[in-house]
Amino acid sequence: MILALALPSSLVAQEDAEGDAPVPTEAPATDDTQPAEESEDAQPTADDDGEQDAEPAEDDASAAEEQEQEPVEQPPAEDDAPELVQQPSADDATEETTTEETGDDWPEDDFSDFDEIAEDIDFVPAAAIDDAMLDRLTPLASFPYVEVSGHLRTRSRARVGFDLGTGGTSAVLPPLETVSPSDAPANPEASNLWTTDLRLRLAPTFHISETLRVHTEADLLDTIALGADPRHSYFVEGMPGADARLLGGYNGAPSLLTVRQAYGEVDAFFGTLSAGRMLNHWGLGILANGGQCDDCDFGDVVDRVALRTSFWNFNILAAYDFAGAGLTSDSLGFAHGTPHELSRLDGTHQWTAQVWRAPISRADRERQAHALYTTRRPVFNGGLYVSGRHNRGQANVDESGLNTVAPPELTYRGLDIYSADLWGQMLWEPADDRRIRLELEALGIFGNIDNTTSAAVGFDPDQTGSVNCFDEASREANPGACSTDADGNVTSKSVSQFGLALESEFYFGGPITFGLNAGLASGGESPNWGYGESAANQLDFMRFSPDYHLDLILFREVIGTVTNATYANPYVMATFLDSGLQRMEFQLDAIASRALNAAGTPSGEPWLGLEFDASLRYLATDTFLAAIDAGVLFPFAGLAAEVDRPRFNHYGDLGPFGESVDPGLAWTLQGRLMWKF
Template sequence: MSHVLLAALLVASATATAQTSPATPVPESGTPASAQPATPSPAPAAAAPAAELTPEMQAELERRLEQAKQEMREEIRAQMATQSLSSDWQQEWTEERRKLELFTLDGYLRLRPNLYYKFDLGKPLGTELFPRSPRAASDNTQAGANMRVRMEPTFNVSEEVRLKLQVDLLDNILLGSTPGGGENDVFTIFSESQDPPTSAVNALKDSISLKRAYGEVSTPVGILRFGRMGSHWGLGMLRNDGNCLDCDFGDNVDRVQFVTEPFTGFYVTPMIDFNSEGVSGGPHGQVGEPVDLSQSDDSHSYVLAIARRDTDQQARAKLENNLGVLNYGLHFTYRTQRWDVTNADPASPAFVPRDATLYVPDLWLRYEERLFRVEVELAAVYGTIGNRALAAGDANDPTRNQSLRVLQFGGVAQAEYKLLNGNLNLGMEVGVASGDKASGFGNYSRQVQNEDGSTTLQGAQYACGVGGCSDNAIRNFRFNRAFRPDLILWRELIGTVTDAVYVKPSAKYSLADGFDLFGALIYSQALYAESTPSTSSTALGVEVDVGARYETEDGFVAGLSWGIFFPMSGLQQPPDAINRPDFETAQALRGTLGIRF
């Protein structure tokens, strides 16, 4: 536009020059005006008329003005078009950016080949700790591969409102377990493809499983979350969301919670969990909105978590400046249930007056320096169960309706020290879970009687009968199943740590960027000999686990682990058992191929 403005100024200058009056004489060059001879002033008649423009000058002036106007109009149009294009692009870019941020996707794909060898430990038929081959007892090797696709999409409705989901596809599907394509063939060897897993048709569960769905709203005073979400605290000993690449379990809770930060670094989170709603139905059957038909059979938890925590970025900055990082917190749960439903059919429900109350405090502390870390989690479960009856008809039977006490505790302590510029990590872990002298470890509340009169690792952890209760306390604390201290004993054979103590020294060496070698030695011992299959020894065994793991920055993960378990006398048959064969050593080979995104 600068040359248009210059043209306009030139035209205006020419106009002003043409209209200048020549009546006033101009002094000659070099002669001051005061030095000119005095000239008598003319009579005050009419002022000298201004010089008039000739027709040619007027025409030229109008032509130049019109040309300047035309050029100005064209330049304004061009600039307006440019501004419009810029505005449209800016709006389109902003809209595209909003669209890109509207949906984000995280998750992973994993494939895990496994090989188990002699997981029956050579125990007699019916007393094994792990399912053996149904074809022949001589089948000592069990091998296969499973996979999972986990998708965790987030829909950002706005900068403050989000919807988060967790969906598992082909969750732990055993490769080759749903053969298809050979419907007309009597021999499965002719199968050329795999059918989608369908519950109660060709698999135990469907190929798509929606596990979590919850909303998250950021407010000026905190974050509100509501829906079905994961639950995790501390080391994951008691509450574990199972979000690791190799996890098979994890806690999903129906919860409403609010996270607030009254002071910098201090978080207070009140929560309400819907643990069990009992009998439900609706006026239209399974169609329409369901209704919780009775409030008396509900089990709810009221939770308060208070924690002092640094964000990952804050902790990293402190460690880089050789400062210590101290984080700690308390997670406290109060849970009640008045009645328990033993038959959830809305047409003919059955209830037992449970009158149960639980108190669950869970303490966590973590202190870390650049070359050192120590982390501890301690939890307890205390409460009462007013009526132990398992059927409505036993609710008033004095031999089956006794009250029970719950008193459990557990803890894990981890320490880690880094050497060789952080490439070598030496670790120590100790875990303990309370128990008692009741038969079995009690991971599952059922009693299994073996042919030789012994019991398996399961069983009720109290003893009540016609004469009353000789043991009316449930003391066996159970670690979360997603907490895995080893490859064989606790992860596969028993199911999780309970009624025992274990010690685990470990080492990890970073051979190259993203490539680690690791190893661990785990000694496990029961707290009470009466809980073991032997009923006379507490020593469970020694396990050696070694492996390697490779992970790239773009999300590819590959790992291989090998474990060997040497069982000890605590897992042997009782001394008076009819069949008491020698132990066999169990081995496991686990591989992992994954892609994080």
């Protein structure tokens, strides 16, 4: 059998299965060659010029003799690929061509005729490549394997004057030596609180197969204060001896292990199903913040069963959250078998839905990069986050704990709270030296609580006896009874909170990047931002996540978060000594703030303060950070102490302020070292 395939001169013979096939001798290329079909029995056809290529066929002996070519026998390929033979030159059809090939000596590809055929090639932009094709182009991993990430962080922070010198208008207490011993304080002038802490975070992901994953994250040392050698603490009761070197000490009992995430994922035909304890982050992080930033300390976690899928380039997530289990057997020292709920009425249930557009997979990130850096088009991300939280009752346990003779009392709560969070982002890089980022998050929390107190409700003056508020039919038949206590006081509360955060970033060449951040959070009329007040009064205040950082002093430490305030934060950052692998950054921020509701501040005045922060950072790629941060706060009248106003935070029961005191200057110096992997 004579077998010949018409091929261009740039193609070479298939490698011999045993690795000792002869090397091909290249024949001159002609314009009459036609690529063969990728099939063993494919037949060449006439080219565009009407000239017929050599057609190998068993019943065409004359054609074989005319070509005077010996058949080349090829061993069967391992993957059943078509056998390829170098086509003889049209000018010298009688010249014998041998095909020799070794596994280590491939001939160089010939692209000399690329310009001639380029017009006939259809080039497909990366944005038009579907996910299936990208998956085939992605190298496959060997399963199972473990992907490990995490960081080691150490910080040292000096807080000077963070109590503002007012005796109770800051969340930060003064140094203990200013008030103790009570008869003669050790150092009444002390103002510095210096702390150094450490955290080691490990986040291994176990890739069981291409569609099965288990995510974990744990802090082995959860921001513990450094001071681990207790051998010389002779005067602390219960301390170990010199031969028992334990991690701990007079600083207290640090948390040696905190598990933040433990959940599994499976990719199925209907979407990605996940279940377990996972981080909860959305948008800029004013409502749900995973606490993954370099200087974050908290992080929101949620116990959830979720299903995520995609539709029209949008991601859709539906989840049920275990927001609160209520009383369980093990939490009360009654560990009878596996932990179980003691009631279905005191649990808190939450439903969450998200619809958003933002890159999740590698393919999504490649498409976004193509739009930003190749086609230079603006990219728009964003979406909507909604959740509903419901609680019917609360079980109250006294100091004696679980008692089957006198069981805990169930108090009707009737809580229905709904959150809606809208997030939008625009990214645009019209040129290599132009970059714009605009990002906005708007949050609203609404709802109603029938009983914000611990008192029993269900009393209707027109009825004899009480109403079973846990029964829906009874509640509907007696409107208002389940929001009235025995004395006729209304116990219900309508919830209405608002929050807004804007971030911007502009770069127009050179070393300078600048922007303006701004935002607001609603508040009520209770002094000291509602802290220490009843639950009903605290519900008047919108509170951002404490891991959403604006500054170093006022919102982060003195108040604790953004609440009952509006702020403006212009900033400028310079990048220098940038070698691609390492760089230096210097950033300067100014933060001006004012209360939305003056009655909710410590003094009843609206203006809070003006703060200036600076940061000098050294970064080695994305794996190491060394930073020195400094800040100074000039507090205004809103943080002053006023006569007869309640204190925010203080040692002992000092009662309301007896005199007016202006707040003092506060400043800080901080250092950070962080290794990422």
